[in-house]
Amino acid sequence: MSQIETQTTTGETEEQIRDEWLEYEFDGETALSVEDLDVFYGNDQALQSIDMDIPEKSVTALIGPSGCGKSTFLRCLNRMNDRIDAARVEGTVEFAGENIYDDDVNLVELRKRIGMVFQSPNPFPKSIRENISYGPRKHGDIDTGLVARLLGRDDRDEEEELVERCLRGAALWDEVHDRLDDNALGLSGGQQQRLCIARALAVGPDVLLMDEPASALDPIATSKIEDLVEDLAEEYTVVIVTHNMQQAARISDQTAVFLTGGELVEYGDTDQIFENPQSQRVEDYITGKFG
Amino acid sequence: MSGASTTQAVSRSVAELDWSARIAGLVGALSLLAAFAAFIVRPGAVVFPAAVFAAVALYGWFTYQAETARSLTFLATASTLVILGVITVYLFVQAVPIARRMGASLLTSSTWDVHANRYGLATMMWGTLITTIIATLVSAPLGVAGAVFISEIAPKSVREAVKPAIELLAGIPSIVYGFIGFVVLNSYMMDLFRLPTTGSLFIVGLVIGVMALPTVISVSEDALNAVPNAMKDGSVALGSTDWQTTKSVSIPAAISGISAAVILGVGRALGETMAATVILANVTTLPEPLYDVFGNTITLTSAIASQYGVAAGRPMQLSALFAAGVVLFIVVLALSIVSQTIERRMQQTLGGEQ
């Protein structure tokens, strides 16, 4: 990684910087490979030809000022943008050897493998247990219904085991293990958000997309989420959007900086981005002169 | 009921006023009371107190606008309540004679005998029950399915065109449906289903069901639409299909609103008058056998509509019609209270997480 030694040189053009980090290499395999991705909302372009490879089993942070398209980018990675009528996506995102924007992609399978956690906690108005087992139930992996019981296919034990495993995985087990049948809306904001993470883990994803998961939470809940994210990276590929630069610096391995206009300006090791950014604009943003 | 808080409010507002305003207020209130009394006793004399009241109100508006506005809105509330109260009380009072005469058999007897002067409501209650059940069987499942289509399935462009169109269709006057039912459906049924008479409870139920359909669709769609998108996104991001999301997230979250819509539809069906009146013949006997939905039996509403003209000279029959009105009023009020309770609960559950 030769860039680490390079000083911030204002003499260098943006294109040169871009060419350099396009060559950015990391340890480990590529989980997601984004190529020439444009997103339009009606006539407005929200993302401009993004190229980016995301390594597996690490935390990749997307930072940038509001409206820079970082959340839009995140939603492109599991095709949640399909749900916005006006959004149009061009370019390719490669995952598991396939372009996820191909016509014959099975969205159910895709989203099972690329899970998502949203900005504000959105648990279902159901019990904690039902929130966790929702995904596996929908995919037919768990069935505890009357019929299943009659046919002797009751998955109750699997469900119990899954609920405990996921809640432990999301560091929530100790707080809620004695009230699994309570309505999830009765939990605090931070607990709700960890429940949403646990719910996403229950489906067994490879990649977890997190859209400012701590922005609606108080500092203590935030630090719990941050610890959790670092732990999760041992097993999952985590892509996290945040507007909090300290947070990105604390928890991520790689950082991508988006700036206004939907442009990916710089991408590299987190330490290098924060200590020694290549682009003047990125340095201005990180030091607080702009954005 | 409201005594304490209203008295408090009035005395508080009185205390804030100076003398001339208090006198003006007193005169205004008295003149309005007088006008109301005059209408009941001697309608022609209403003009005098009404004129006094108008003068006081004008004086007040130019001198004490804030106080006058407050008093006027209070008076508007009071008058509204009095008017609606008078309607309710009058309805009940008028039903007393027949209730005295018939006792409990008013609700259980199926006689409707002008000569013996004995009237029971069982026949028309049965007619209303049958038509309402048929109408609900039509409007509830189809209404919810329509709402699911508009809110969850249709693309945005279709949704934006269909939703107002459905609301527009909710406005077709019932007499137009009645006219179509009378002219077209009755002869169609006689022709194809070989009915012996024009009109049948089945056709009325069907027509009322179709009539209530737009309302049910529109209100349930509002409920489905009120389910936060974040919740639906959460389900889709777990890899469930849109249909699974609709079934397991949207509909359960909106279930109170949907039930309120269905109850509203039931209320509509219960109270529908004109379609039933013009399609059904004025038959005051029960169908034979009871479950013959193709029979021809009067309903509560069509009984009132088709008989209050002839009942003018027979106080007991008129009273029986008022009793029919009371039955309708009580059932509809109960439905309305149930649906409001459900809706309030929905606001609590959905409001909890916002």
Place this chain on the structure above:
Amino acid sequence: MSESYGDERANIVAETSAVDQLAVIPATFGAIAFVVGWAIVFRWISVTDTLAGIEYATLLSIGHLLAAAVLCAVGIFSTTGIVDTEPDDSTGLFTALAFGAIAFIGVGLTASQTLGTGATVWFPTSLVAAVLVAGVVLGVPEDLGVTLPVAAFELVVGLVVLTDVIGPSWVWSPNGFSASFVGPIAIAAFAMVGSLLCVWAGTNASKGFGSRGRELGAYALISTYAVALLAILALLIIFVVQNGLNQVLKGAQLWPFKLPFVLNGYGLQYDVNGIFPAIVGTVWLVVGAVVFAVPLAVGAAVYLTEYADQGRFTRIVETATNGLWSTPSIVYGLFAFAFLLPRIQNDVTLLTGQLVLGFMLLPLVLITSREALQNVPDEYRDASAALGVTQWQTIRSVVLPAAIPGVLTGIILGIGRIAGETAPILLVLVREPFSASTPSVLGSFHFTATAPFITNDALLGPATALPYQLFAVITAGVGASQEFGWGTALVLLCVVMFFYAIGITTRIYFRKKLRQ
């Protein structure tokens, strides 16, 4: 945690297989049969009509049999693994119950009506059949549970119609019902039920079953229904227009402008009898009701929302107004007839009609105005109060302007509603429904020397109204006046739709503006 489902991860790309194309056949047949079924019900075609020399009844039954064969094949291909699909282990409970219900009805009707067995025989028989079918559907994998029951239904229906067991001349008169069911209706009903089942099973199979198959199946089913519903409601309007347009345009010309049906009265002096008095009557009814109800209701809404303590009192008022809003309109008519009529002229008058419609409008405007006022954010009130503005000033210059769109929408929709009401004015308004003269309310104010000093003969005289006139056409009996009725219905529909359209458009407009 991913290892819990094993290491083989499903490919994110969906396999396409021959089942897709095959399953399109029953789905397409379903769509066609659905339309044909409706056409038979509407009597646009008869089951004995021929297409390419073959009767529709035969064509439909051949379609049923074809669909049955294809669905059967699809199910077997899928379950034997000849084609790649992703069915669940069991068909859902709801599907099983639905097929059980169909079996119950089918077996029950056959046993009780065709074989003539008593309830002690047919009821247990059909119950056993229903439980059997539901149990089998539950027990087998989804691909068989979806296709085979539909195929069985289609097979039975196709054979029954093809072998003329239920043919065009078949008649069934069930005991205890006044109605008889004839062959064409039965064939149409089979076509419609069968077509919906085929659309569902076919689309479900075309996505290879599983959650995505179920989604497509459900969506296809609901969309088919929604299209049918919209078509029927549109047909309803077209039907009225088609029947009424001739009457409305009778003798009409552009220059000099003449629209006699709308602008004439009813009488010997007119070449074309018209409904102008009824239109004017309806206008005056609405104006009177609005003048009476709107100030009261809006005033009450302001008091209840802005001044009164929110609590039990306001809740009771709310409950009461909601109850009165849903009270059947005929009850208002009864009240007006027994209470108002004797007190106003002791005869039918326009004023009574206005008052009773005003009473009906009162709760609606109160409810919608209250909603509109409550929707004004409290921040507005706080901001205004923080500037030291009095409560009344705040209401007048901040709250009311913000709430006016909502209030207006409520009033307009309310007008649409009462303009079409017949029941409340049945006995309090009209002496002569087909009237030659129009009430001239503005020109009829007269000052008198005795109390009440001012009279208005038009207001205190009878009038007529559009919905009443339609009612009068019906009570006059079927005959020559039916044309006149269709014309009246069309004009009434236009008037009411006009108000609704304005109300809905303003609501959409202001909602959009609010969101920006």
